[in-house]
Amino acid sequence: MTNAYEDQARGGGSRGPRPEPAPAAEFSATSISAVDPRYGDLVRGMNQRWIGRPESVRMVDSPQQVQAVVQEAVRDGKKLTVRSGGHCYEDFVFNADTKIVLDMSEMKTVSWDDHFSAFAVEAGATLLDVYERLYKVWGVTVPGGMCYSVGVGGHVSGGGWGMLARRDGLIVDHLYAVEVVVVDAHGTARTVIATREESDPNRDLWWAHTGTGGGNFGVVTRYWFRSPHATGRQPEQALIKPPSEVLVSAVAWSWEEMTKETFIRLARNYSAWHTADENAEPGSAYGGLMSSLLLNHKANGQIALVSQMDATTPGAEKLLEAYIAAVTDGVDIEHGPLTNSMGEHKPMPQYHKPQRLPWMQATRYFGTTTTFLVDPTLRADYKSAYNKRNVTDEQIAAMYEHLAHTDLGNPHAMVQFSSFGCAVNSVKPGDTASVHRDSRFKLLYQTYWNNPADDDANISWLRSFYEDVYRKTGGVPVPDETTDGCYINYADIDLNDPAHNTSGVPWYTLYFGANYPRMQQVKAKWDPGNHFHHGQSVRLP
Incomplete structure (x- = not known):
């Protein structure tokens, strides 16, 4: 496997190639099969119309673990889907074709990244966790959705609308960067960071995660948030402040x-x-x-x-x-x-x-x-x-x-x-x-x-x-x-x-x-083998 930040080192925009490392894993990747008593809790989300029967659910705690599971799924030809908060309204995660469910719910760290001067949020964090951490520690927020248990992973990639939208825009209007495990034309999984910087050669991958929805281009492991007009380099200056x-x-x-x-x-x-x-x-x-x-x-x-x-x-x-x-x-x-x-x-x-x-x-x-x-x-x-x-x-x-x-x-x-x-x-x-x-x-x-x-x-x-x-x-x-x-x-x-x-x-x-034809071009570049797909995922051109 390639280095987790290899692609970012080739581009990365005006602030250099390397953000802060992802938080250290607290546990090894865990495979949970149908014989495990935890299985029943991990193959369903909010809507009980969709209950999965995958071969296994993988609990992961780092981008490296995610990359390894994605590589395994590609190698073995098994369909993989991703769960963060479990609020998908259709069967895009839990369906008959899925063999491996990648559960991101324990990847939920919210932290300040000095390199990007932005807040790093792991994809399994839920909205209320994000709001409370950002506001209690730094007095800032992102304009995301209302329901507390929605996972950041899918909410952001779908556009992210909420109670502060008319004042501060969509949550993606404050998205600075995204870390994604993608699979190239040779079937090799690698971890890529894409920013909104105009000079970033990976910028199209950032753009694709500002409203296309989940399950299209790869597995998001982290987002970074920084408001577009922020000028300071301190955490308290990087994002909007909600009304008191x-x-x-x-x-x-x-x-x-x-x-x-x-x-x-x-x-x-x-x-x-x-x-x-x-x-x-x-x-x-x-x-x-x-x-x-x-x-x-x-x-x-x-x-x-x-x-x-x-x-x-x-x-x-x-x-x-x-x-x-x-x-x-x-x-x-x-x-x-x-x-x-x-x-x-x-x-x-x-x-x-x-x-x-x-x-x-x-x-x-x-x-x-x-x-x-x-x-x-x-x-x-x-x-x-x-x-x-x-x-x-x-x-x-x-x-x-x-x-x-x-x-x-x-x-x-x-x-x-x-x-x-x-x-x-x-x-x-x-x-x-x-x-x-x-x-x-x-x-x-x-x-x-x-x-x-x-x-x-x-x-x-x-x-x-x-x-x-x-x-x-x-x-x-x-x-x-x-x-x-x-x-x-x-x-x-x-x-x-x-x-x-x-x-x-x-x-x-x-x-x-x-915007759809541009999404298809991003799909062809970053997921040419269509390893990430569901009933309403972007089709290859």
């Missing part, structure tokens, strides 16, 4: 009182506010706002609006008050406390009047308060969309019909509208692999359930719901003047299926737009 305090608000409406007209008004208000230039362009006074409209199935009993506002913004209280007034304008039902669980949120009645919280306390609260996502019987299905302009009244009416329909009766079925835009849209679509840089809000269609006997009912309901909303564009949100495709981190294999996607627009265009 935020305002948290949660209001809800009774489904029993909700008419179709009121439902349409509420959803229209939300989308109209987010598509207004003064609220969505970079530099908006509302850059510190992140808000979700939770349109639950009628069986839930409530619909809710949950918001977080940067409390350090001048006039933050009045801005938040004006925002809620705009979303509720003309809604002829009084809102009250959020008293029911919905999606990733537990009841939040105490936030009917906005509460001022320290940022880390609010981040921990949003990420960890639900017990639903850690239920070991949880089953789920998801779909997504980006919007550049308002959802039409016809589309909202379709949403109403499916959410008010009594046949399913699942209180955990919903569509969630979430804020996007502002700082996210200050980056050009081709500067990173994340192409959706002119959208104003995004949609997550989801349903949760627990009994395998309910699989068909839930999956069929979600398909019908989604395809009905986008029936004028072939059942999917095709990139046009209004919609802008789908989010790769909300993977949806139905996009590949002409029975469900009749638009003629392929799945890769929905996810990647005009």
Whole structure:
């Protein structure tokens, strides 16, 4: 095997070839087979629809161990997949073809790298671990996702959107470098470091990890984060500082009182506010706002609006008050406390009047308060969309019909509208692999359930719901003047299926737009043997 930093020594950008060495391994690589009592815990993630049957799970603790396992898989012709946090929405990790699962969950160190003047984060670290370490020790953060247990490995490579996105962009907008175990045309595994430096000959590999998703080019072992406009060389100067305090608000409406007209008004208000230039362009006074409209199935009993506002913004209280007034304008039902669980949120009645919280306390609260996502019987299905302009009244009416329909009766079925835009849209679509840089809000269609006997009912309901909303564009949100495709981190294999996607627009265009051909060129260079692949991985050109 080649030296772990051989490729970086040939390039590496303006700061020289060698970053700090990876943390020393605390244990030897461990192979766990089906006869081992640990096996059952290691062949499943959050979604219990996907349970693997690999020959072995490999627990690793260093890039060298990862490289050795990858080399073994290539030598023996065995399909290898990678798990970091276990939140993959499809069977891309746990499927019938996988023989070796590489489990990165013990590679979770977060440290300062003097050489790169950047924070090194191992791929198995989970988001809450990253936030707490960065903030408690150095007072900085990255603008990543809300759910605490999402693994960095897949979250970052898929673009990484979260509560600070409108203020600070996507997490990949702060990605300085990536360390990847790749396999060359001769079948040799090696470890490569690629940076965003223009002079780095490996820069295309860095670019490919800014929105293409996991399982495409190799195995990520480390990321380095440094904000693009950072100038200092001290840890406290390398990344954004989160707001010291935020305002948290949660209001809800009774489904029993909700008419179709009121439902349409509420959803229209939300989308109209987010598509207004003064609220969505970079530099908006509302850059510190992140808000979700939770349109639950009628069986839930409530619909809710949950918001977080940067409390350090001048006039933050009045801005938040004006925002809620705009979303509720003309809604002829009084809102009250959020008293029911919905999606990733537990009841939040105490936030009917906005509460001022320290940022880390609010981040921990949003990420960890639900017990639903850690239920070991949880089953789920998801779909997504980006919007550049308002959802039409016809589309909202379709949403109403499916959410008010009594046949399913699942209180955990919903569509969630979430804020996007502002700082996210200050980056050009081709500067990173994340192409959706002119959208104003995004949609997550989801349903949760627990009994395998309910699989068909839930999956069929979600398909019908989604395809009905986008029936004028072939059942999917095709990139046009209004919609802008789908989010790769909300993977949806139905996009590949002409029975469900009749638009003629392929799945890769929905996810990647005009960036896909460049992704294919990176694939041909760094994984010419297609050793890393799944149902929606980048295809060789």
